[in-house]
Amino acid sequence: MTATRLHTKYVEKPWGRHTLPGFFPEGGGRQIGEVWFDGPDGRHPPILVKYIFTSERLSIQVHPDDAQGRARGLPGGKSECWFILDAEPDATLGMGTVRPLSGDELRAASLDGEIEQLMDWKPVRPGDFFYIPAGTVHAIGAGVTLVEVQQNVDVTYRLYDYGRPRELHLDDGVAVSRPEPYERAPVNVAAQDEAALLDRSEAPFNLTLDTFPEGTHSIAGSGPCWFIPLTGHGTVDGAPWQAGQCWLIDGTARLLVAAKTRALLATV
Numbered sequence: 716m717t718a719t720r721l722h723t724k725y726v727e728k729p730w731g732r733h734t735l736p737g738f739f740p741e742g743g744g745r746q747i748g749e750v751w752f753d754g755p756d757g758r759h760p761p762i763l764v765k766y767i768f769t770s771e772r773l774s775i776q777v778h779p780d781d782a783q784g785r786a787r788g789l790p791g792g793k794s795e796c797w798f799i800l801d802a803e804p805d806a807t808l809g810m811g812t813v814r815p816l817s818g819d820e821l822r823a824a825s826l827d828g829e830i831e832q833l834m835d836w837k838p839v840r841p842g843d844f845f846y847i848p849a850g851t852v853h854a855i856g857a858g859v860t861l862v863e864v865q866q867n868v869d870v871t872y873r874l875y876d877y878g879r880p881r882e883l884h885l886d887d888g889v890a891v892s893r894p895e896p897y898e899r900a901p902v903n904v905a906a907q908d909e910a911a912l913l914d915r916s917e918a919p920f921n922l923t924l925d926t927f928p929e930g931t932h933s934i935a936g937s938g939p940c941w942f943i944p945l946t947g948h949g950t951v952d953g954a955p956w957q958a959g960q961c962w963l964i965d966g967t968a969r970l971l972v973a974a975k976t977r978a979l980l981a982t983v
């Protein structure tokens with residue numbers, strides 16, 4: 716058996732939702748913002764997959780890169796990427812600032828709230844994909860459901876939180892920020908069956924979007940592979956899988972697809 720279903724962990728957030736979309740059971744009245752796919756037991760793999768559901772803006776925040784993380788006693792840094800599953804018509808994502816800011820300007824704007832106006836809030840729609848390298852000042856907006864694939868280091872430096880009573884991390888946040896416009900070209904793959912979304916040459920992991928027709932397939936790679944089915948169901952190495960789960964595949968696995976499936980596949 717080389718395929719392991721990862722445990723789900725529901726995380727409460729002040730910007731989360733009481734009713735989760737699609738395949739996730741209710742959070743028992745809790746305000747859930749994230750579903751993490753943890754483990755497997757006894758392992759700390761290099762990638763963490765999350766679903767994120769928003770009803771308000773997340774904090775305006777930044778993550779350190781590997782060197783900055785290690786210098787702060789962490790195992791590394793955190794770059795992340797977002798695949799948008801659903802977005803309300805006016806939903807936005809804050810990525811980068813509208814103009815380059817100095818460290819002092821970023822600190823002052825974070826303290827007095829002007830950072831909200833200085834963020835570049837870009838409209839978002841299903842099928843959009845964004846890579847957020849460490850150092851990018853960012854904030855996911857309200858009304859968005861997305862899959863996040865990130866380096867497995869739980870570190871967020873909050874610069875601004877709209878007055879919510881949560882801790883801020885201004886010193887570390889300003890130190891690791893590159894407050895500048897986000898220049899990566901927009902990518903939307905809503906109409907595509909397959910797409911190479913992210914490559915190891917520019918990020919700490921590879922990510923592809925794949926479509927599997929009904930039938931038998933094999934997932935094989937030289938290292939671990941995260942199988943993140945967005946639609947469909949079937950079996951993997953004989954165990955039932957369905958959309959909304961995440962499986963870690965070591966080596967080769969036999970994938971039986973019972974209904975046409977769209978999936979994200981991440982490798983390191």
Ligand SMILES: O=P(O)(O)OC[C@H]1O[C@@H](O)[C@@H](O)[C@@H](O)[C@@H]1O
Pocket residue numbers: 728749765772773774775776795854855863865871873
């Ligand atoms: O600090 P808050 O607002 O709770 O946001 C924290 C969340 O931010 C997102 O951009 C991602 O980096 C998530 O992995 C992280 O958990």
